[in-house]
Amino acid sequence: xxxxxxxxxxxxxxxxxxxxxxxxxxxxxxxxxxxxxxxxxxxxxxxxxxxxxxxxxxxxxxxxxxxxxxxxxxxxxxxxxxxxxxxxxxxxxxxxxxxxxxxxxxxxxxxxxxxxxxxxxxxxxxxxxxxxxxxxxxxxxxxxxxxxxxxxxxxxxxxxxxxxxxxxxxxxxxxxxxxxxxxxxxxxxxxxxxxxxxxxxxxxxxxxxxxxxxxxxxxxxxxxxxxxxxxxxxxxxxxxxxxxxxxxxxxxxxxxxxxxxxxxxxxxxxxxxxxxxxxxxxxxxxxxxxxxxxxxxxxxxxxxxxxxxxxxxxxxxxxxxxxxxxxxxxxxxxxxxxxxxxxxxxxxxxxxxxxxxxxxxxxxxxxxxxxxxxxxxxxxxxxxxxxxxxxxxxxxxxxxxxxxxxxxxxxxxxxxxxxxxxxxxxxxxxxxxxxxxxxxxxxxxxxxxxxxxxxxxxxxxxxxxxxxxxxxxxxxxxxxxxxxxxxxxxxxxxxxxxxxxxxxxxxxxxxxxxxxxxxxxx
Numbered sequence: 001x002x003x004x005x006x007x008x009x010x011x012x013x014x015x016x017x018x019x020x021x022x023x024x025x026x027x028x029x030x031x032x033x034x035x036x037x038x039x040x041x042x043x044x045x046x047x048x049x050x051x052x053x054x055x056x057x058x059x060x061x062x063x064x065x066x067x068x069x070x071x072x073x074x075x076x077x078x079x080x081x082x083x084x085x086x087x088x089x090x091x092x093x094x095x096x097x098x099x100x101x102x103x104x105x106x107x108x109x110x111x112x113x114x115x116x117x118x119x120x121x122x123x124x125x126x127x128x129x130x131x132x133x134x135x136x137x138x139x140x141x142x143x144x145x146x147x148x149x150x151x152x153x154x155x156x157x158x159x160x161x162x163x164x165x166x167x168x169x170x171x172x173x174x175x176x177x178x179x180x181x182x183x184x185x186x187x188x189x190x191x192x193x194x195x196x197x198x199x200x201x202x203x204x205x206x207x208x209x210x211x212x213x214x215x216x217x218x219x220x221x222x223x224x225x226x227x228x229x230x231x232x233x234x235x236x237x238x239x240x241x242x243x244x245x246x247x248x249x250x251x252x253x254x255x256x257x258x259x260x261x262x263x264x265x266x267x268x269x270x271x272x273x274x275x276x277x278x279x280x281x282x283x284x285x286x287x288x289x290x291x292x293x294x295x296x297x298x299x300x301x302x303x304x305x306x307x308x309x310x311x312x313x314x315x316x317x318x319x320x321x322x323x324x325x326x327x328x329x330x331x332x333x334x335x336x337x338x339x340x341x342x343x344x345x346x347x348x349x350x351x352x353x354x355x356x357x358x359x360x361x362x363x364x365x366x367x368x369x370x371x372x373x374x375x376x377x378x379x380x381x382x383x384x385x386x387x388x389x390x391x392x393x394x395x396x397x398x399x400x401x402x403x404x405x406x407x408x409x410x411x412x413x414x415x416x417x418x419x420x421x422x423x424x425x426x427x428x429x430x431x432x433x434x435x436x437x438x439x440x441x442x443x444x445x446x447x448x449x450x451x452x453x454x455x456x457x458x459x460x461x462x463x464x465x466x467x468x469x470x471x472x473x474x475x476x477x478x479x480x481x482x483x484x485x486x487x488x489x490x491x492x493x494x495x496x497x498x499x500x501x502x503x504x505x506x507x508x509x510x511x512x513x514x515x516x517x518x519x520x521x522x
Contacts, residue, residue: 007169014067014170021063022048026056037181057092069100069135069160070167073201074194102130102138107158115238123236127153136160136204136309141246144233150246151233154207161205168198204309207242213308214244220283226275227303247304252292252412262417264301269413270425271303276409277426280312281433284319288312290408292415312405323437334360347391359387 018024025041064075075093108130112120120127125148128141137160140153175190203209211232218229236243250256258265272295280286287294288310296304314322328337338357341347347356413420 006166007173010166010170011173014071014174017066018060018063019044019047020049021059021066023056023060023063026059028056055089055092057089059092060089061093068163068167069157070164070171070201072100072135073164073204074168074171074197100133100135102133103157105129108138108140108155111155111158111240115241116236124153136164137207142243144236144243149233151236151243152230152246153236154242154244156205156207156240161202164201164205168194168201172198200310206239208237208239210307210309211237211242213311216285216311217279217287217305217308220279220285221305224275224278224282226271226278227305228298229305229308247296247298247306249296249298249304252295252297252416257292257297257416260297265416266420267301268297268303269416269420272409272412272416273422273425274429275303275305276405277429277433280314281319281323281429284314284316286312286405288405290405290412292412295412319433320437323433327434327437332364334358334364346393351391356391359390363387 015024022045024044025037027041027045061075064071109120109127112127116123120142123145125143125145130138131141132139135157137154137156140155142151142153143149144151172191172194175194178190211234214229215232218231221227221229230244230247233243233245252268257268260268272290276286276290287305287308289307290305294305294307296306298304324340328334328340334357335353337360338347338353341356342349342351342353410422413422413425
C-alpha cells in the first residue's frame with residue numbers, strides 16, 4: 001500500500017514536470033486526444049514555463065532530463081520508435097544524451113570497497129577522477145597493481161537500482177493510464193512496450209551480465225575480424241564494478257572522426273554495417289546500442305565496440321525468416337513474401353494474400369532503380385509499419401532492439417560518409433547468408449538436426465514405454481480410475497508469433513538492401 005502511494009506521489013511530480021515543459025499533452029497533438037484530455041491539457045498550459053523549443057519531442061526530452069536517469073533511459077528507448085510518433089517528435093527526442101555530472105570520488109571508492117571487500121589501493125596502483133559519466137554509471141582510468149595494465153573501470157551510480165525501479169514504476173503507471181483513457185494508443189501496446197523497456201534498462205544494472213555479454217561479442221570479433229572488443233578483467237568484475245582493457249582511440253562522437261580522410265571514414269562505415277549484419281545473420285547476436293558514443297577507432301584504424309549492457313538475440317528460425325524475406329525481395333516476388341507471412345501467422349487469415357502482396361509492392365517498387373545511397377532502411381521500415389496497421393499486424397515491443405540497431409548503424413555510416421553505398425558494404429555478408437540459408441547447406445543442416453531430434457526421442461522411448469505400461473497395470477489392478485479424471489477443455493487461441501517483430505524489421509531491411517542490389521545490377 002505504501003509503495004503504491006509513493007508511486008502515485010511520484011506520478012504527480014512527473015506530471016508537474018511534464019506540464020511545466022508543455023509535454024504532458026503537447027499543444028501540437030491536442031486535436032488527436034479525447035475532449036476530457038483536451039480540457040485538462042488546456043488548463044495545464046497555464047502553468048507551463050516558456051520553452052523556446054517549438055519541437056514537442058525536444059520539450060518532452062527537456063522534461064525527461066529534468067526528471068532523472070530512468071526517464072532519460074526510457075526516452076532514449078522511446079526515441080527509437082519512429083513507428084509510434086511522427087518524424088518531428090522522434091527527431092526532437094533523439095537529442096537526449098546520457099551525459100550527466102559524475103558522482104564524487106568518495107562514493108566511487110566506497111562502492112569499490114563494498115564490492116571487492118577491500119580498499120581499492122590493494123588492487124590498483126592508481127585510480128583517476130571520472131573520465132566519462134552517464135545516467136547509469138561512470139568510468140575511471142586505473143592501473144592494476146599486480147600486472148601494471150591500464151584498465152577502464154566502470155562503476156554503477158549509488159542506489160541506481162532502487163532509483164530506476166522506483167521511476168520505472170511511475171512510467172508503468174503512466175502507460176497503464178494512457179492505455180485506459182486514450183483508445184487510439186492501444187494498438188501501440190504502451191504497457192507491453194514499457195515492460196520491455198523496463199527489462200532492457202534493468203539488465204544494464206548488473207555489470208556481471210554486461211561483462212558476460214562483452215565476452216560473448218569478443219568471441220564473434222575474433223571469428224570475423226570485423227571489429228574488436230576490449231578484454232574483460234574478470235578478477236575485477238562484480239555486480240557494481242567492471243574492468244576492461246583501456247582503449248586509446250577516437251570516439252565516433254568526436255568531431256575528429258569527421259576530419260579523417262574519406263577512405264578511412266568509408267572503411268569505418270563498412271565495418272559498422274558488416275559487424276552488425278554478420279553478428280546478426282551468422283551468430284544471432286548483435287550489439288543493440290551502436291550509437292557514436294559506443295564506437296571507437298583505435299590507433300590502428302580498427303572499429304572497437306564498447307558498452308554491452310544490451311544485446312539483441314535471434315533464434316535460428318528468426319534468422320532464416322529474415323534471409324528468406326530478403327531473398328523474396330531480391331526476386332521481387334511479392335506474392336511469395338505475402339504467402340510466407342500468412343503461413344507463419346503474421347497476417348490474420350481473414351485478410352487477402354493478394355491485397356497484402358500489393359501493399360508490399362507499393363513499398364518495394366519505388367526503391368528499385370534507385371542508387372544505394374538514396375535508399376534508407378529506416379524510412380522504408382517506417383513506411384512498412386504504416387501498412388502493417390492496415391492488415392491488423394500488431395506492433396510488438398521486441399522489435400525495438402533490431403529496429404533501433406538498424407537505424408543506428410545506418411545513421412552512423414551515413415554520418416561518416418553521406419554517400420555511403422549500403423549495398424556494397426552489405427553484399428558479402430548478405431550473399432553468404434543467402435547461400436547458407438537457401439542452398440544445400442541449409443537442407444543438410446536440417447537433415448542433421450532432424451536426426452539429432454530422432455536420436456533423443458529414441459533415447460527417451462524406453463522410459464516412456466515403461467511409464468505407459470505401469471499406468472496400464474495400475475488401471476487394470478483398480479489402483480486408479482481414469483474415467484474419473486477431470487476433463488480439460490482447451491480453447492485454441494491465436495497467439496502472436498514470436499517471429500513477428502523480427503519479420504517487420506526483416507522486411508524493412510530486405511526492401512532497402514533488395515532495392516539497392518537491383519540498382520547495382522542496372
